[in-house]
Amino acid sequence: MSAAGLRPSADRLGRLLNLVPYLLARPGIEVAQAAADLGVTQRQLREDLELLWVCGLPGYGPGDLIDMAFDGDRVTITYDAGIDRPLRLTPDEALALVVALRMLAETPGMANRDAIERALAKIEHAAGDLAGAPVAVRMPGSDDRLATLRGAVERGRALRITYYAQTRDETTERVIDPMRLLMVEGRAYVEAWCRRAEAVRLFRADRIDALTELDEPAAPPSGAEPHDVSDGVFAPGPELPLVTIKVGRGGRWITEYYPCEEVRPDGRDSDEWVxxxxxxxxxxxxxxxxxxxxxxxxxxPPELVERVRDAATAALDAYAAPIPENA
Structure with a gap:
């Protein structure tokens, strides 16, 4: 069975193991209320209850199987077959929760940080020795840089930053008006109005080489709207240049890593893709x-073809040039 097929089965097993103690604590509960509490449809809950009827202890006869009584739309467990405790976390599950909560607590700009820390304290207490496992959670970028960015956002202050723009392979200095901190695909960003570009920009925290908090308040224009990053930082639109390249078998990975508008084979007998x-x-x-x-x-486009050809030619010429004797 595929992993995709195993996941629903595992989810249902966990739900069934928790369902009996849940119903024991609420005799006579309405099916609709139970379904709402458990986050499933009434149909799914009834199917789960039908499955519970044939679950129980070895022997699988009267007195061995889980039993329940229905009164209209209400259900009561009359025999629990010993499954009277909620499903407990395995060591791996407890550790995964601790790591996830520590990650949330470190996330820049995260709201309800107190609630996260309270939940983390409870899980760590329940996890016992696992809470002291040698697992450190740190966001990309230095702690000092993130602390300065977080403080500027909270205090509403403008920042002067030195930023490396990978797309243009250049480092620039600019003044920004921070709007929020966020995590996207595991990386920390500050979203701000960039006075140099006169537009809202996302700046990766680990590409900010230097930053200084200014005395002046951050003042993004009233029309400055935050980006929708639900699908990632890069949102290709029709205003951006469309480029077409031909890749061999070793370059096909780009179609899984970058959003592509078209991918097609370059002829029936070719290993290349366009x-x-x-x-x-x-x-x-x-x-x-x-x-x-x-x-x-x-x-x-032709300009890209020319750029690549010129750069490749210059590189080949550099390799062909004789090395000076005194080098």
Missing amino acids: VSLRVTDLAWAQRFVLGLGPDATAVS
Whole structure:
């Protein structure tokens, strides 16, 4: 059975093991109320109850199986077959919860931090020795940098930052008006109004080389809207350049890593694929294609083809140049 098929079965088993103690604590509860409490449909709950009827102790005869009584739309467990305790966490599950809660507690800009810390304290108390497991949770970027960013957002202060923009392979200095801190795909970002670009921008915390909190308040324009990052940081739109490249078998991984508009085989008998995707600018696309090496060929637009050809030619010329004797 595939992993996808195993997951629903595992979920149902956990639900069934918790269902008996839940019903024991609420004799005569309405099916609709129980379904709402457990987060399932009434149909699913009734199917679970029908399955419980044939579960129980070895022997599987009268007095061995779980039994219940129905009174209209109300249900009461009349025999629990010994399953009278809620499902307990395994050591791995408890440790996973501790790590997840520690991650949430470290997340910049996370609301309800007190509630997270209270839940973490309870889980750590229940986990016992596991709470002291040698597991450290840290967000990308230095703690000092994140603390400064968090403080600027909370105090509503503008920041002067030195930022490395990977797409353009350049470092710039700019003043930003922070709006919020957020985590996307495991990385910390500050979302801010960039006075240099005159637009809302996301700045990766680990690419901020230096930052200084200014005395002036952060003042993003009233029309500055936060990005929708539910599908990730990069949201390709029709306003961005569309590039097409041809990749061999060794370069097909890009179709799983980057959002592509079109992927098609380059002929019936070819191992190459033709891939079209949106990019922030052609300079990034040039470095991207060159980085793929012999597994990629630029197809369009013509400017990208020319950029890649010129850069590759310059590199080959540099290799062909004789090395000075005194080098």
